Amino acid sequence: xxxxxxxxNSAGTDVPVDCFCELGEVVVYPNxxxxxxxxxxxxxxxxxxCNKAPMxxxxxxxxxxxKLICELATGYDNCDLAYCRSRGIQVRNVxxxxxxxxxxxxxxxxxxxxxxxxxxxxxxxxxxxxxxxRFSNFDIPFYELAGKTWGIVGMGNIGRRVARIAxxxxxxxxxxxxxxxxxxxxxxxxxxxxxxxxxxxxSLHCPLSELSRNFIDRPALKTMKKTAILIxxxxxPVVNNPDLYEALMAEEIQAAGLDVVERExxxxxxPLSGFMDSSRLIITPHxxxxxxxxxxRCVRGVYENIRTFQQGIGQNIVNP
Numbered sequence: 001x002x003x004x005x006x007x008x009n010s011a012g013t014d015v016p017v018d019c020f021c022e023l024g025e026v027v028v029y030p031n032x033x034x035x036x037x038x039x040x041x042x043x044x045x046x047x048x049x050c051n052k053a054p055m056x057x058x059x060x061x062x063x064x065x066x067k068l069i070c071e072l073a074t075g076y077d078n079c080d081l082a083y084c085r086s087r088g089i090q091v092r093n094v095x096x097x098x099x100x101x102x103x104x105x106x107x108x109x110x111x112x113x114x115x116x117x118x119x120x121x122x123x124x125x126x127x128x129x130x131x132x133x134r135f136s137n138f139d140i141p142f143y144e145l146a147g148k149t150w151g152i153v154g155m156g157n158i159g160r161r162v163a164r165i166a167x168x169x170x171x172x173x174x175x176x177x178x179x180x181x182x183x184x185x186x187x188x189x190x191x192x193x194x195x196x197x198x199x200x201x202x203s204l205h206c207p208l209s210e211l212s213r214n215f216i217d218r219p220a221l222k223t224m225k226k227t228a229i230l231i232x233x234x235x236x237p238v239v240n241n242p243d244l245y246e247a248l249m250a251e252e253i254q255a256a257g258l259d260v261v262e263r264e265x266x267x268x269x270x271p272l273s274g275f276m277d278s279s280r281l282i283i284t285p286h287x288x289x290x291x292x293x294x295x296x297r298c299v300r301g302v303y304e305n306i307r308t309f310q311q312g313i314g315q316n317i318v319n320p
Contacts, residue, residue: 001025002065003306004045006032006053010072015295019303020049023310035059042066047309049302056080060087068092068309070302071318073289075235077208081319090309092316094301096157098289102233103161105288106203109231109257114201115142118278140279146170151199153215154206154234155184162203163187174198178211196223201231208235216240221247228253233288236260245271248280255280259288 001024009030011017020026024047032038032050038059042048046065048055051072057080060066069079071093084091112118119140123129129137150166152159152175163173163186173187176195195202202224206212216230216239224230230253232239241262247253258272264286266273275281289295301316308315 001046001310002027002044003047003049004042005029005049006038006041007049007051007072010051011299012290012292012295015292015299017299019299020306023303023306039063047306049306050078052078054078055084055091057083060084060089068306070305072298072302074098075207076318077235079318085319090317091319092305092309093318094298094305095316097297097301098291098294099157099161101291101294102158102205102288103165105259105284106162106205106231106233107165109233109259109282109284110145110201110203110229112282113229113255113257113279114145116140116279118282144170145201148172148200149174149198151175151195151202152187153178153195153202153204153212153238155182155187155189156205158233159203159205160184160186162205166201171201178206178209178215192220193223196220197225199228200225201229203231204234204238206234206238208237213237214240216244218243218246221252224253226252226254230256231258232256233259236262236264241270241272245275248275255282257282257284259284260286 003020003024003026005026005028008017008028029041032041032053035054035058038053039062042063044065045063047068047070048066049070049072055069055078066089069084069089069091074093074095076091076093079091081091123137146169148171150171150173152163155175166173174190174195175187176192177189182189221243244256248256261270272283305316
């Protein structure tokens with residue numbers, strides 16, 4: 001069995017992928033971006049391991065042997081599931097490997113923004129603290145999480161973990177179901193308008209779909225509290241980036257923390273790239289999932305998906 005690993009570097013070069021060699025002949029590419037690159041590299045593949053590389057008819061039509069596509073991730077929006085199903089190509093993902101880290105990063109962003117850590121760190125390092133005549137400084141107000149309302153979009157594994165942590169901080173938790181089919185009964189499920197108007201913190205943990213694309217746009221931002229903090233650790237297009245920029249400039253919300261943007265890496269024409277006030281906007285480079293532990297679990301999850309496929313065991317199939 002020939003296994004083609006198209007985006008080895010997406011797991012991080014510090015995390016070994018030697019385990020795949022136990023399962024077949026392995027061909028490794030550091031990164032693969034375009035349809036043409038994919039098509040040229042998977043012609044003889046039986047198994048493709050990918051992350052963002054486009055998996056659709058144009059890139060797969062000349063690869064007659066492909067039986068399995070393994071996502072080195074949970075998300076699979078790079079895959080045309082209908083086409084793969086029509087070809088009999090099974091698509092598998094890795095679930096729950098990054099839950100702890102994404103939840104942790106959600107609160108890293110929320111706490112840094114709500115407590116104005118960037119401002120106060122700079123205040124000390126600039127010498128302003130040393131020059132003052134009092135022991136403390138709290139010129140920019142900050143507030144506790146206790147007693148606030150934490151809204152969640154996407155009550156899957158990550159959303160539920162975030163909800164439990166928010167509860168531990170003393171927050172009231174509410175959530176909105178993008179599909180309207182959530183089975184969660186632990187927290188109140190509210191409509192979108194209630195979510196936007198009541199949330200002091202709003203964190204996004206939903207998959208990207210036509211239902212969630214541009215879920216947070218200018219009308220939504222205008223509906224939110226002016227003191228609200230928005231956190232997006234889901235997918236970039238869930239938040240309309242130009243609309244968020246306009247809302248921040250107009251002070252329609254207090255702050256935003258983003259681990260994802262509409263196009264990655266961020267482009268110079270994304271207006272958020274020029275918003276330099278880190279007390280109101282923090283952007284991290286899509287790393288919320290990427291602790292060493294999480295990346296190690298992800299690689300192992302792909303290994304298990306290939307191994308069980310070879311044994312005829314169905315698991316983590318996203319296009320049954």
